[in-house]
Amino acid sequence: MHPADNVAIVANTGGLPSGSVTPDGLTLLERIPQGHKVALGDIARGQEIRRYDVSIGTASHDLPAGSWINEERLTLPPAPGMNRLPIATRAAPLTRKPRPATFLGYRNPDGSVGTRNLLGITSTVQCVSGILAYAVARIRAELLPKYPNVDGVLAHDHTYGCGVAIDSQDAEIPIRTLRNIAANPNFGGALMAVSLGCEKLQPSRLFPERDPLDLVRFQDERNSGFDAIVTDIMARAENHLQRLNQRERQPTRVSELVVGMQCGGSDAFSGVTANPALGVASDMIVASGGTTLFSEVTEVRDGIEQLTARAISSDVARDLIDWLAWYDLYLARGGVDRSANTTPGNRAGGLSNIREKAMGSIIKSGSAPIAGVVAPGARAERRGLLFAATPASDFTCGTLQLAAGATVHVFTTGRGTPYSLEAMPTLKISTRSDLARRWHDLIDIDAGPVAEGNVSLEEMGQIIFDQILATASGQRTWAERHGIHNSLALFNPAPVT
Numbered sequence: 001m002h003p004a005d006n007v008a009i010v011a012n013t014g015g016l017p018s019g020s021v022t023p024d025g026l027t028l029l030e031r032i033p034q035g036h037k038v039a040l041g042d043i044a045r046g047q048e049i050r051r052y053d054v055s056i057g058t059a060s061h062d063l064p065a066g067s068w069i070n071e072e073r074l075t076l077p078p079a080p081g082m083n084r085l086p087i088a089t090r091a092a093p094l095t096r097k098p099r100p101a102t103f104l105g106y107r108n109p110d111g112s113v114g115t116r117n118l119l120g121i122t123s124t125v126q127c128v129s130g131i132l133a134y135a136v137a138r139i140r141a142e143l144l145p146k147y148p149n150v151d152g153v154l155a156h157d158h159t160y161g162c163g164v165a166i167d168s169q170d171a172e173i174p175i176r177t178l179r180n181i182a183a184n185p186n187f188g189g190a191l192m193a194v195s196l197g198c199e200k201l202q203p204s205r206l207f208p209e210r211d212p213l214d215l216v217r218f219q220d221e222r223n224s225g226f227d228a229i230v231t232d233i234m235a236r237a238e239n240h241l242q243r244l245n246q247r248e249r250q251p252t253r254v255s256e257l258v259v260g261m262q263c264g265g266s267d268a269f270s271g272v273t274a275n276p277a278l279g280v281a282s283d284m285i286v287a288s289g290g291t292t293l294f295s296e297v298t299e300v301r302d303g304i305e306q307l308t309a310r311a312i313s314s315d316v317a318r319d320l321i322d323w324l325a326w327y328d329l330y331l332a333r334g335g336v337d338r339s340a341n342t343t344p345g346n347r348a349g350g351l352s353n354i355r356e357k358a359m360g361s362i363i364k365s366g367s368a369p370i371a372g373v374v375a376p377g378a379r380a381e382r383r384g385l386l387f388a389a390t391p392a393s394d395f396t397c398g399t400l401q402l403a404a405g406a407t408v409h410v411f412t413t414g415r416g417t418p419y420s421l422e423a424m425p426t427l428k429i430s431t432r433s434d435l436a437r438r439w440h441d442l443i444d445i446d447a448g449p450v451a452e453g454n455v456s457l458e459e460m461g462q463i464i465f466d467q468i469l470a471t472a473s474g475q476r477t478w479a480e481r482h483g484i485h486n487s488l489a490l491f492n493p494a495p496v497t
């Protein structure tokens with residue numbers, strides 16, 4: 001990955017057997033699986049192991065040239081400190097030219113632009129979700145066919161709303177997440193809520209600025225039974241469908257696009273193919289005035305000095321440090337640290353520890369300066385490359401990026417996950433061609449040819465950029481074609497009662 005590295009990874013499908021000789025004359029001392037690291041020279045015990053020109057740990061044994069380096073032969077360094085970090089030292093604007101490209105989006109009254117035309121129904125509490133799901137199924141079957149310009153209807157299902165310490169300071173995170181999801185541009189400004197009546201998260205608390213709110217409350221006197229409640233939900237939904245059906249796609253500049261980026265089921269190729277190529281696409285969007293979000297606090301913690309250096313101002317660097325420090329404390333309350341992140345699949349895929357995983361994860365943010373930080377559940381309020389401070393958990397990160405206002409989701413994966421959300425199209429990019437071949441009807445873009453040397457990162461970045469625009473204009477992802485999606489997962493760091 002860098003001339004100063006003392007390791008490289010085996011790109012060959014299936015790995016390489018002991019005794020294999022690389023083109024520059026290195027002989028492998030043992031079998032090394034695909035994606036795993038090999039020592040390029042003799043590495044003494046205690047010596048740094050460098051990948052991406054960064055120390056990813058120290059050798060726990062003497063490792064002669066040609067040795068396999070896995071998580072047992074590498075000691076994880078402590079998380080970098082939060083003091084004396086470089087501040088805005090590498091925040092030069094992109095030199096890349098803006099792209100003349102446009103996409104076909106749905107413009108909203110507030111100026112935002114959606115990529116889908118959806119009716120989203122908010123619930124204030126989990127108690128209502130059974131009846132709401134029944135009503136949504138009937139809306140889909142009986143009403144939606146009459147409104148062909150509407151792409152779908154969905155309930156923002158969640159398990160929050162009652163039985164929670166709602167006055168805890170951290171409760172603001174799940175509450176504003178629900179509020180901002182309802183305001184996502186893909187819902188066209190429609191706001192319809194379903195409430196039980198006695199719950200802690202009262203509609204007036206969820207939407208303090210919306211009075212009157214278009215609301216169905218189950219415990220109201222006039223709701224005499226199941227049929228009456230379902231009829232009420234359907235009638236209100238039809239009003240929204242009539243309005244949404246009038247909307248039409250119109251040519252829109254890339255500056256109106258908000259793209260959420262994350263990875264899941266990562267392997268050692270994530271940081272070689274899909275993530276750096278996504279970084280190129282992100283730079284293209286940012287250079288064109290658009291917005292991209294990167295996230296996953298535990299996967300950037302080890303690269304904090306890269307982030308603060310790329311912050312556009314000392315205020316943005318301070319916000320970065322504050323949220324990473326907040327997350328350190330959140331993890332410490334559970335008796336763990338950022339190293340709790342890696343999975344058995346990450347390690348089997350060649351990622352030895354969280355530091356190595358972090359370096360391959362951050363690279364998806366490209367090279368633009370970091371223009372701002374979005375607190376968990378908050379809505380992005382500026383353009384450019386933004387750090388949305390979210391957990392790395394795929395569903396939680398996606399839910400918070402949706403709240404931040406993302407209208408397209410781009411998801412890179414090495415091990416393979418079918419994850420997608422219903423509220424925003426989710427483009428999946430594989431890090432390896434092997435995965436794209438097996439999951440030919442789940443993976444939207446194969447970044448594997450980069451590892452085989454057939455396509456440059458710049459070319460792959462252009463492919464991803466073009467696909468993002470096509471998807472934003474209405475081209476359906478594999479997950480949309482199959483009609484599959486995952487549930488929302490609210491981030492609630494506050495106590496449950």
Ligand code: CA
Pocket residue numbers: 262263264296392393394397
């Ligand atoms: Ca993730």
